[in-house]
Each structure stands twice: as structure tokens, then as C-alpha cells.
Amino acid sequence: MFLKKSRLKPYSLKRFKKTVTDEGVTKEGYSDKLEEVRLELWPATSKLQSEIYGERLNDILNANASKDADINVKDGVCIDIKTEVTHRVISKKVYSQHQVLELERVRATRGR
Numbered sequence: 509m510f511l512k513k514s515r516l517k518p519y520s521l522k523r524f525k526k527t528v529t530d531e532g533v534t535k536e537g538y539s540d541k542l543e544e545v546r547l548e549l550w551p552a553t554s555k556l557q558s559e560i561y562g563e564r565l566n567d568i569l570n571a572n573a574s575k576d577a578d579i580n581v582k583d584g585v586c587i588d589i590k591t592e593v594t595h596r597v598i599s600k601k602v603y604s605q606h607q608v609l610e611l612e613r614v615r616a617t618r619g620r
Contacts, residue, residue, distance in 0.1 A: 511572055511606050516546035520586035521579065522593050538584045538593050545579060548572040549587070552610065567613035569595060575606055585611055 522538035552568035584593030599610035
């Protein structure tokens with residue numbers, strides 16, 4: 509399968525990072541630096557995905573990206589809001605010409 513360039517749209521990406529406080533507490537979050545990635549998005553609707561994710565299926569998006577795009581599992585993608593992570597990468601499958609990602613909506617945390 510070849511990616512059709514006209515279907516790819518720019519989105520912001522924030523890298524996943526772990527930080528350790530002075531007290532030794534590990535915190536997970538995202539970097540402040542925004543990077544641009546080009547993705548083709550569509551909702552998760554397959555029977556297999558509905559069996560895997562169940563009720564979470566409404567929060568899952570599939571995405572195509574070029575093979576050379578540097579995207580890792582747990583990275584955050586800003587889809588609904590330009591500068592804030594709204595989805596995180598939960599699965600990455602690399603093929604010969606492209607890669608397929610599964611993105612899950614990030615829920616608001618209690619600390620905000």
C-alpha cells in the first residue's frame with residue numbers, strides 16, 4: 509500500500525518523557541517541544557478492534573504515517589487542540605512502505 513500524500517494532514521507531536529524529582533518520585537509526561545507529523549486518521553471500527561478494546565473503541569483512532577516518520581509508542585499527538593496532547597500512541601505496526609498507529613484519547617487527569 510502506498511500513502512496518498514493528499515490524505516496526510518499535519519498534526520503536532522509531543523515526545524513521551526519520564527522525569528525523576530529530587531525525592532526520587534518518577535513522573536510521566538510529555539516534552540514541551542512540538543514536532544510536526546503528517547497523518548491520515550480514521551476511527552477504529554473493525555471487529556477485531558472491538559473485541560480488543562470493547563467500550564474503549566469510541567476513544568480509538570487509526571492513523572497512517574510514512575515509514576520514515578519518527579513516532580514511538582506513548583508519544584502524544586495533538587489532534588483536537590493544537591498545543592495540548594489529546595491522543596497517545598498505544599500501538600505501532602511498521603510495514604514496508606508505511607506505518608499504522610493506534611491512538612487512544614487521553615482523559616483529563618485529577619492533578620489539573
